[in-house]
Amino acid sequence: MLTERQLLILKAIIDDYITHAEPVGSRSVSKREDMSYSPATIRNEMSDLEELGFLEKPHSSAGRIPSQKGYRYYVDHLLSPQKLSKKDKSGIQSVFQERFSEIEEVIQQSAKILSNLTSYTSIVLGPEVFESTLKQLQIIPISNEAAVAIIVTDTGHVENQTVAIPEGLNTHDLEKVVNIINERLKGVPLVHLRHKLTTEIGKVLEKYIDQYDLMLSLLNRTFISHQNEKVFFGGKTNILAQPEFHNVERVRELFNIFEENALISKLFRAEDQGLTIKIGQENRFEPFDECTVITATYAIDGKHMGTVGILGPTRMEYPRVVGIMDYMAKDLSKLLTNRYNK
Template sequence: MLTERQLLILHAIVDDYVRTAEPVGSRSISKRDDIPFSPATIRNDMSDLEELGFLEKPHSSAGRAPSQQGYRYYVDHLLSPHRLTGAERAGISSLASARLQAMEEVIQESARILSEMTSYVSIVLGPEWLEAKLRNIQIVPMNDHKAIVIIVSETGHVENHLVHIDEAVTLSDLERTVNLLNERLVGTPLVHLQGRISAELVKLFKQHVANYKQVLKALNDSFNVTKADKVFYSGKTNLMIQPEFQDMNKIRSLFNMLEEESLMHQWLRSQNNGLHVSIGAENEIEAFESCSLVTATYAIDGRHVGTLGVIGPTRMEYRRMIKVVDSLSKDLSKLLTDLYQND
């Protein structure tokens, strides 16, 4: 159990180190108005905090820096709520004022806003495409040989597929196909569409659609859903201005990891629902051992469908990042729910 004095000193060291990126000494701490202790007293407590694992002493420095354990304790026990500034509120509300209509555009814009507000890398995992269920299918003829198949999920995600239509297929064939698909498949997980059509609907198509073989052949690729959820980034180069990432090998390793979309997708999906802060080695990815990640899940109509967050150094302004990420996730949830309900 840390003493009240040790708590004050730990809090002050984290605050100063986050601000300056320089190891913090006892003399500089003693000059703070909120620390009424002598440098000698502070120095003794700093030594104790180091022995307890909350601080570490960088090489060739008399000062101390927070350890991963120190940051963890700071985030879990010492943070006070951050009140958004007017500029921060305006930045977050700009997502809704952009009046975007496509889900992917909204998610891309949220990533841009988040990186711009935080000066870190923003990362947004799109809604769970494969796990989503069918809401609606439309087939829009373009000319005698082409049509667009529009698949809409219950989460509001839209997939468009251009298909080639045999000249024997009529508008009546397409209308009956759409009616049968929506009548029988609404609520089916997208990943199971093709299987259900093959197993259950072929007989119905044979009865009601004159040129059903040509129609099914044209639609086959549209229902072969193998696409993974998308990961959107913004502000990758922001990390390069941070002192911790001046080592080119470190930044190269981090950038390479960000390009591994399937691994990033899996990692983000493993994050807990709600707000989550992972620090340093807690991320369980070697390239991120010098990073912290603040994430929050967002929802559509009350159902958690994706994750957004920021990646930055462990020397992160946690208090502000937590509030910004949490607030933007709530605005994104409201905006996507409105789009879904009004679709």
């Protein structure tokens, strides 16, 4: 268990390192306003903190930097989220209230605000599709061989996919089927569509439609793979301003990762409701060993929808970011609930 004084010193060192990105020496800690001990005393405590694993030394004659364990302790016990300034709050509000827009635009905007406010990179996972339900299906033939299938969800989101028309399919029947689907499957979550196709309305279709097999194969392809979440970035290049990324090889690696939506989605998907902080190796992903990922979930009317996330160096301005994220997630939830849940 750490003593009161150790806590004070640990917090001082981390706060200092967060802002200056340089190893913190005993002298500069001692000089702080709320610090009434001499450098020598601090040195002794620092030595202890190092032995306990909360601090480390880049080399023997440098100051200390927080270890991953140090950050973890800081986050768990010493962190007090910063209240947002009125300016920040009104900044968020104003962007949201700008105009009526599709849910994805709102999300995209959120990512942008988040990165602007934090000056880190923000990553927002769009509403998870399995929560949204079918509003309307359209299949529009483009040529003799292809058609565009359009799915509109209750949130106003539009998915579209080009599908080949199986040879010999009667387009008249296709229309009929689309109508049946629109009548009977409205309100069904997208992820269940494929399943319902065979269970719920399978019999109906078989009765009305000659080429049931052909039709099914077409519809299956229409409903396939809408499970991939959209990923929205804000301030992709913000993180390059951090000294941690002053080497092009790393940058390259990072941006390659950014291109892999599936990976990003996996890394940022929140496991729990609420705010999560993953520091360094807690991300279980080697290129992020010196990064912290903070995620928060947003919801529509209490139903979990997606995740807003921030990627920054482990040396992140935790108080500020946590404050912002918290506010943001709640505000976003409120907004989305108001707009799309009536």
